[in-house]
Amino acid sequence: MNRLKELRQKRGLLQSDIAKIIEKSDRAVGQYERGERDPSSETWIKLANFFNVSLDYLLGKSNSEFNSNKIDNFLNEEMLGMTKEEYLNLPKEQKKQIRDFALFVKNQYEINNK
Numbered sequence: 001m002n003r004l005k006e007l008r009q010k011r012g013l014l015q016s017d018i019a020k021i022i023e024k025s026d027r028a029v030g031q032y033e034r035g036e037r038d039p040s041s042e043t044w045i046k047l048a049n050f051f052n053v054s055l056d057y058l059l060g061k062s063n064s065e066f067n068s069n070k071i072d073n074f075l076n077e078e079m080l081g082m083t084k085e086e087y088l089n090l091p092k093e094q095k096k097q098i099r100d101f102a103l104f105v106k107n108q109y110e111i112n113n114k
Helices: 004-010 013-021 026-034 041-051 068-074 084-089 092-114
Strands: none
Touching: 004 013, 004 084, 013 026, 013 041
């Protein structure tokens, strides 16, 4: 089970929109959503990056959209402008915003350095 269809619909996108992003046919996207065909690893990564979710979430192996432990353990005081304790005391939504922004910056860097 994967969450491709759920994420696509949640964002109001058509299969053809996703097909353009991953450079595949509309039919292939439909097959991916129904589990009739498995995308390549490269395609899964493109989809996870586009939807800004973890691969585990996209593949239905986790209920957490982000691998927050990995990011939370990596962030430090210099990067955050606050202590780790201050960061850990933030509400869940604010931590998510920080993680989202960190992933956005990473993705922009990768796009600009292709």
